[in-house]
Amino acid sequence: DAGVIQSPRHEVTEMGQEVTLRCKPISGHNSLFWYRQTMMRGLELLIYFNNNVPIDDSGMPEDRFSAKMPNASFSTLKIQPSEPRDSAVYFCASNEWDTNTEAFFGQGTRLTVV
Amino acid sequence: GESVGLHLPTLSVQEGDNSIINCAYSNSASDYFIWYKQESGKGPQFIIDIRSNMDKRQGQRVTVLLNKTVKHLSLQIAATQPGDSAVYFCAVFYQKVTFGTGTKLQVIP
Numbered sequence: 001d002a003g004v005i006q007s008p009r010h011e012v013t014e015m016g017q018e019v020t021l022r023c024k025p026i027s028g029h030n031s032l033f034w035y036r037q038t039m040m041r042g043l044e045l046l047i048y049f050n051n052n053v054p055i056d057d058s059g060m061p062e063d064r065f066s067a068k069m070p071n072a073s074f075s076t077l078k079i080q081p082s083e084p085r086d087s088a089v090y091f092c093a094s095n096e097w098d099t100n101t102e103a104f105f106g107q108g109t110r111l112t113v114v
Numbered sequence: 115g116e117s118v119g120l121h122l123p124t125l126s127v128q129e130g131d132n133s134i135i136n137c138a139y140s141n142s143a144s145d146y147f148i149w150y151k152q153e154s155g156k157g158p159q160f161i162i163d164i165r166s167n168m169d170k171r172q173g174q175r176v177t178v179l180l181n182k183t184v185k186h187l188s189l190q191i192a193a194t195q196p197g198d199s200a201v202y203f204c205a206v207f208y209q210k211v212t213f214g215t216g217t218k219l220q221v222i223p
Binding site: 004033035042043045048055056091093101102103104105106107108 | 148150156157158159160163203205209210211212213214215216
């Protein structure tokens, strides 16, 4: 398996633009997590899905952030409109929730909003 | 909710010495714990895990100790090598996973 795949690896966008981050979890994993990492706050859980259903989105900072998981092999995190303070590395991770095992992380998307 | 804290933001260790990284958590119902290693430009990578029914687990050069009484977790790295330089996170699972803020390990050659 190629692991968790995120795209793009880097994104630079202007303030006010819409940004969409993509994630393909490991095949067979039934949970997917979106994290944001900054120097100030470290790794923050934004939202997680179990069997494609959002379970907890309490970490989503604002209504500008939304996430979807239309099927077991794909998820998106969208920011609209983007702001400079959204600049961070966004990680996607997946695991087998039922067995409560480790979460495997993607390489992350480094977002810069100018 | 869960809160997780790390005692030291940066740890400098001489090559060959042992490293100890600590983590405190707040929810006594937490039942699964993982240490992750994150190198620059990469996502966190699994090092070792432990469940709440254990107090010690050993891997290759790494040992995790869990003290549920004081809600404390530690990662011990034996014979620290330059390749161990990274940021280390503890992750605590109870319904969802919460990460500590991270400790940067610097290995001095």
